[in-house]
Amino acid sequence: MRSTYLWSILDKTGVTKAFLFGSMHLKIDAAFSQYDQAAKSLELCQYFATEIDLAQTSAAEITELFTIPNQMNLSTLLGEKKYEKSRKIFLKSTGIDIEPYQHMQPLYIMNILSTAFIPETKKLNPDTQLFAYAKYLGHRTYGLESMADQINTLENIGIQTQIDSFQKASKNVSKWRKSILDSITDYQTHDIKNLMHRTKKSLGITRKVLLYDRNQKMTNTMNDLINLEKGSGFFVVGAAHLFGKKGLLNNLKNLGFSIKAIRPR
Numbered sequence: 001m002r003s004t005y006l007w008s009i010l011d012k013t014g015v016t017k018a019f020l021f022g023s024m025h026l027k028i029d030a031a032f033s034q035y036d037q038a039a040k041s042l043e044l045c046q047y048f049a050t051e052i053d054l055a056q057t058s059a060a061e062i063t064e065l066f067t068i069p070n071q072m073n074l075s076t077l078l079g080e081k082k083y084e085k086s087r088k089i090f091l092k093s094t095g096i097d098i099e100p101y102q103h104m105q106p107l108y109i110m111n112i113l114s115t116a117f118i119p120e121t122k123k124l125n126p127d128t129q130l131f132a133y134a135k136y137l138g139h140r141t142y143g144l145e146s147m148a149d150q151i152n153t154l155e156n157i158g159i160q161t162q163i164d165s166f167q168k169a170s171k172n173v174s175k176w177r178k179s180i181l182d183s184i185t186d187y188q189t190h191d192i193k194n195l196m197h198r199t200k201k202s203l204g205i206t207r208k209v210l211l212y213d214r215n216q217k218m219t220n221t222m223n224d225l226i227n228l229e230k231g232s233g234f235f236v237v238g239a240a241h242l243f244g245k246k247g248l249l250n251n252l253k254n255l256g257f258s259i260k261a262i263r264p265r
Contacts, residue, residue, distance in 0.1 A: 003190045003191075003192040003261075004034065004190070004261045004262055004263050004264055005021060005022035005023070005033075005034050005038075005190070005239055005242070005264075006019065006020075006021050006022075006034055006037055006038055006041065006261075006262040006264075007019065007020045007021075007242075007249060007259050007260065007261055007262060008020075008041075008259075008260045008262060009222075009226070009252055009257050009258075009259060010257060010258040010259075010260060011226075011256075011257060011258075012256060012257075012258075014258070016232060017226045017232060017233070017257070018045070018222070018225075018226055018232055018233035018234065018235060019038075019041040019042070019044075019045065019232070019233070019234045019235070019262075020222075020235045020237070020242070020248065020249070020252075021034075021038045021041075021130075021234070021235065021236050021237075022237060022238065022239030022240075022241070022242040023125070023126045023127050023130075023236050023237065023238060023239060024125075024126065024184070024187045024238070024239060025125050025126075025127060025238060026118060026120075026125055026184070027120040027121065027122040027123065027124060027125050028118055028119070028120060028121050028122060028184070029121050029122065030184050030185075030187060030188035031122075031125060031126050031184075031187065032122070032126055033187070033188050033190070033264070034264050035126050035129070035130075037262060037264065037265060038126070038130060038234075038236075039130065039133055041234065041262070042130060042133060042134060042137070042139075042234045043137065044232060045134075045139060045231065045232045045233055045234040046139060046140065046229070046230065046231025046232060046233070047139050047140040047141070047142065047225065047229050047231060047232075047233045047234070048130070048131065048134035048139045048140070048141050048142070048233070048234045048235075048236075049141065049142040049143060049144050049221070049222075049225060049233060049234070049235050049236070050127050050130075050131060050141075050143060050144070050235075050236045050237075051127075051143065051144050051145055051218070051236075051237055051238070052143040052144075052145055052146075052147065052150065053141055053142055053143030054127075054128065054131045054141070054143075055131075055135070055141045056143065057143070057147065061147060063104075065147065065150055065151060065154070066104050066105045066107070066108035066154075067103060067104060067105070068103055068104065068105055068159070072103075073102045073103045074098070074101075074102040074103075074104075074106065074109065074166075075102055077159065077163055078163065078167075082167070083102070085170075086098070086166070086167065086170040087099065089170050089173065090113055090170060090173070093116075093173040093174075093177075094113050094116035094117070094173075095116055096112065096113055096115075096116055098112075098113070105154065105159065105162055106159075106162035106163055106165060106166035107154075107157075107162050107165070109166065110165065110166060110169060113169075114180055117177045117180055117181060118180065118181075118184070126236070127236050130234075130236055131236075134234070139234075140229070142221075142225060143221075144217070144218040144221045144222065144235065144237065145214065145217060145218060145221070149214075149217060153209060153210065153213070153214060156209045156213075157206050157209050157210070161205065161206060165204075165206075179198060179202055182194075182198060183195060183198050183199070183202075186198060187239060190264065192239075192243055195239065195240065196240060196243050196244060199211070199240040211240065211241065211246070212246045214241070215241055215246055215247060215248055215251060216246075216251065218237060218241065218248060219248055219251035219252060219255070222235055222248070222252065223252075223255055226257075
C-alpha cells in the first residue's frame with residue numbers, strides 16, 4: 001500500500017476538523033499525483049491555509065524578503081573571483097546567468113537555477129492551484145506563517161550558511177541536480193522514507209530552522225484556526241513538513257488530535 005500525502009485531522013469526539021495535504025511546490029505533473037483527492041477534500045471545507053497567505057502576499061514582498069540586506073550583492077559576499085567562477089559554472093550547466101539575480105539571497109538564486117533541471121509542465125504549482133480553487137469556492141484564506149516569521153527564518157539561517165550551500169552546489173552541480181530529481185521521483189512514487197532522508201540530508205545544519213522550528217509554528221497556527229474558526233479547514237504545506245517525530249502529523253497527535261490517512265486512489 002502506497003503512503004499518502006493527504007490526511008484528515010479529527011478531534012477527540014471523532015469529528016473531522018481539517019484536512020492536511022503535503023505538496024511539492026513545483027509546476028510539474030509529478031507534483032499532482034494526489035491533487036484530485038485533495039481538491040475533493042477542499043470542497044468539504046470552509047477555510048484554507050497555505051504556508052503563507054497567498055491572498056495577502058505580493059510578488060514585490062517576496063522579492064523584498066529575499067533581497068540581500070544593506071545593499072550588498074553576491075559578488076561582494078563571495079568576492080569577485082569566486083563569484084565569476086560560480087557564475088560561469090552555473091551558466092554552463094544550467095544555461096542561466098545569475099548576474100541579474102546577484103542582489104538576491106543565495107537560497108533564492110538556487111531556486112531559480114533549479115528550474116533548469118525541472119521543465120515546467122503546469123501553469124501553477126499544487127499550492128497555488130488549490131488556493132485559486134479555495135477562492136472560487138468562497139473559502140476564507142490564511143497563512144500558517146506570517147511574513148515576519150519568514151523574515152525571522154532567513155535571519156536565523158544566516159547569509160553565510162546560504163553562501164556555503166551555494167558554493168557546495170557550484171562545486172558539484174551534477175550531484176545537486178541528482179538530489180533534486182531523486183526527490184521528485186520519491187514524491188511521485190510516494191516513497192516517503194527516502195523523501196524525508198533526502199530532505200534532511202540536503203538541509204544539513206539548517207534542518208532545525210527550516211523544518212523543525214517552522215513545523216512547531218505551523219502546528220500552533222493550525223491548532224488556533226481549528227479552535228477559533230467555524231467549519232472545517234484545509235491546510236497545505238511542503239510534504240517534508242508532515243513526517244517524523246517533529247513533523248506536523250506527530251505534533252498534532254501530541255495536541256490530542258487523531259490523524260487518519262486518506263489513501264491515494
